Amino acid sequence: MRRLLLILWLLAVSDGLRAEQTVLHLVADRWPPFNDQRLPGDGLMVQLSREALQRAGYSIRYTELPWARALRGVRLGEYDILVGAWHSLERESFGLFSDAVLDNRLRLLQRQGETVRFSSLDDLRPYRIAVVRGYSYGAAFDEHPALQRVAVRDFPTGLRMLLAGRVDLAVEDEWVARLHLAGELREQAANLAFVPGTLSEKPLFLLASRKHPQHRQIIAAFNQALAAMRVDGSYATLLQRHGLSEPVPLPEDH
Structure with a gap:
C-alpha cells in the first residue's frame, strides 16, 4: 500500500x-x-x-x-x-x-428617439445591424436568412456607424456597451439608447x-x-x- x-x-x-x-x-x-x-x-x-x-x-x-x-x-x-x-x-x-x-446579456442599441421594438428575430428584418466580424451571436441570429448583418471591425466602429446613420442597430454585451458609453464614447452616449428587451443571454x-x-x-x-x-x-x-x-x-x- x-x-x-x-x-x-x-x-x-x-x-x-x-x-x-x-x-x-x-x-x-x-x-x-x-x-x-x-x-x-x-x-x-x-x-x-x-x-x-x-x-x-x-x-x-x-x-x-x-x-x-x-x-x-x-x-x-x-x-x-x-x-x-x-x-x-x-x-x-x-x-x-x-x-x-x-455570462453575457446581449442587447441592441438604437439612436435616441428611435422606437425599435422586437419580440422575435423576424421583427428585426427591416434593420441594418452592426455585428463584429468573426463574432458568433448564437446560431439563431447568425444563420437567420433575412437579417441584415453589417460586419464591422469592433463595437465602437459599429456605434459610430449607428450614429452616422449607416446602420440602424448595434448589438453588444450590456456590460461592454455601458463601459464604452461611460468611457471613450461618453460624449455620444446621450444620442443612443438600448432597445427594450434582451436579444439573448x-x-x-x-x-x-x-x-x-x-x-x-x-x-x-x-x-x-x-x-x-x-x-x-x-x-x-x-x-x-x-x-x-x-x-x-x-x-x-x-
Whole structure:
C-alpha cells in the first residue's frame, strides 16, 4: 500500500511539474471590461482565466489581437487558448470549450428617439445591424436568412456607424456597451439608447485549440480550478474588484 501511494504521489508531482513547465499563450481582442490590457489584470475574463490556469500549474502569456485574427490563430494552433468565446458548433471543430466562466446579456442599441421594438428575430428584418466580424451571436441570429448583418471591425466602429446613420442597430454585451458609453464614447452616449428587451443571454468560455496535444488536460484542469474559485470566494472577489456582479434581469429601457 505504501508503495502504491508513493507511486501515485510521484505521478501527481510529475503531472504538476509538467504543467508548471508549460507556457500557455492566451489570446483575445480588446473587449472591456472582459479583455483589455489597459485594465487591471488585463480585464475580468483574462484575470479569471489566468488565476485558474495558474492554480492548475500553468504559466500564462497573453496577447491582444483583432478578434478574427485571434480566432484564426487558435484554429491553426498558433495560439493555445481563446479567451471569452461564445459557443458555436463550427468552433467545436477546432477547439475544446471550458465550463462557462461568465455570462453575457446581449442587447441592441438604437439612436435616441428611435422606437425599435422586437419580440422575435423576424421583427428585426427591416434593420441594418452592426455585428463584429468573426463574432458568433448564437446560431439563431447568425444563420437567420433575412437579417441584415453589417460586419464591422469592433463595437465602437459599429456605434459610430449607428450614429452616422449607416446602420440602424448595434448589438453588444450590456456590460461592454455601458463601459464604452461611460468611457471613450461618453460624449455620444446621450444620442443612443438600448432597445427594450434582451436579444439573448450567452455564457462565455475559454476555447483551447485542438492543435495543442494537451488540450483536454488543460481544460479539465481549468474547470477544476474555476470550480474551486467559486467555492472559496475568490471568483466573487474578482468580480467585485472589477466593479461587476453576477448579471440580474434588468427592467426594459423606455
